[in-house]
Each structure stands twice: as structure tokens, then as C-alpha cells.
Amino acid sequence: MLPVQAQTLRVINDVWPPFSDASLQQHGLIPELLSLIFSDQDYQISYQEYPWTRVLRMAQAGEADIISGLWYTDERSEYLLYSNPVYVSQLKFLKRADDDFNYHNDLEALRGKIIGIVSNYQYGEDFYDADYFLRQPARDLHVNIDRLIHRRVDLTLGLEGVLKAAIDQLPHEQQQQLELVDTPLKSVPVFIACAKANKNCERIITTFNDKLERYKDSGVYTRLVGKYGLHKKGHTRLCAAPDSNDKC
Secondary structure, three states: OOOOOOEEEEEEEOOEOOOEOOOEHHHOHHHHHHHHHOOOOOEEEEEEEOOHHHHHHHHHOOOOOEEEEEOOOOOHHHOEEEOOOOEEEEEEEEEEOOOOOOOOOOHHHHOOOEEEEEOOOOOOHHHHHOOOOEEEEEOOHHHHHHHHHOOOOOEEEEEHHHHHHHHHOOOHHHHOOEEEOOOOOEEEEEEEEEEOOOOOHHHHHHHHHHHHHHHHHHOHHHHHHHHOOOOOOOOOOOOEOOOOOOOO
């Protein structure tokens, strides 16, 4: 009997450490979870990175199978089947260290400001409906951080772990110029999602959900989250790819 040939799960995302990043060992928390979960399911994982707008377009067109980390929206659920939450993080503002800005659960604090956002990220209806501050889109968080450092925007925002990972990649002098705002805009669950164009989508998500719960019960999930620094206070320490000079 010929061996069963493994199917390839085409996993995509933009650069979103520590959840997904080709420069990290196992490409980040979620690709590593996917590899573990599907290692005995006749699937192999192929991971590629693209700008976020293209990621959504590819999933909608059935050109990829899984997005390895995203937020929920009703619009996306029309062409994506979501998993149970993989992780819950806080959506926080990032400011320059010499700025006395603070946030206390009131968007009025943003009045008159220019906020760097990532195109097609969903920060919430209230955030988008407000007409008293400007939202300046960029293709990714790194562009927004550069604009913040060079005073082209007043603030940017992102998930706390993602912001810390991005700051850690900067030169020390630039790290000292930036500061996270304590109060979050909101808490945000992070999911994986399967493109409904894949006929095996329901089985893929069911398998992922079942094994994720088992990993949480057994301690595997806690160890993985800790590996990527998400349960620790302070800057997230990431494990670089094997050919990097950085050590974990």
C-alpha cells in the first residue's frame, strides 16, 4: 500500500509577532500551534507572509486556507470560519515618551490627534465613527512606529504583545523614545480562521478547537505562550529563527 500523501495547509498572515512572524522559530505562536495540532492529521503547514490587505483578499478568493491570527468581524465571517479564541490581548496606544497623553476609557482624549492605523484592521465601530480625530492608514505597524518616532502621527495602536515585540526590534535609542499607554482601548480575542472555500474547513476548525482545549488542559498551551513572552510583564522576548545570531 502506498503511503498517504500529506495535504498542505496554506497558512498566511502579515508580519504580526509574536503570533506570526517568519523570522521566529516555528514562525510564531500560532503557526507552531498549527504544526503541533495537525502533525498527526496528514497535513503539513506552509507559511507565507503578505501585506494584510492582500491576506484578506487571498483568503476571500480561496488562495489560502488559514489566516494565523486575526480579530473577528461579521463581514469577514461571511468567507471565513473562525476558531475559538487562541489568546486574548489588550489593544493599547503607543506614544512618544515625551508626550503627556493619557487615556481613560474616553475617545475624547483623541480629539485633534492623528492616529496611525493599519489598513483594514478593525479597531471598533466607535473608533472609526468618531469624527474629531484623524486616522492615517499604513500598510503595517512598523510604518506607523516610524511615523510616530518622526512625529508624523501623534499615536499609533496595536495589541500589547505585538507592540512590545515591534519595540524590541528597534535600536535602543528609539526604544527609549516610545511608551505604551497604560489603559487599553479594549480587550481583543485573537483567532485563527479558515477560508470557507476549503471544503474541509469545518473539520479543520473542529480539530483545532478540540486540540487547543486539550493543550490548555495539559499545560502545552501555557508553555508555548510563555515561550513567546505573552504571559510576562515587560518587553516580549522572542525566539529568533535558527539562522539568526539572537539567542533565546
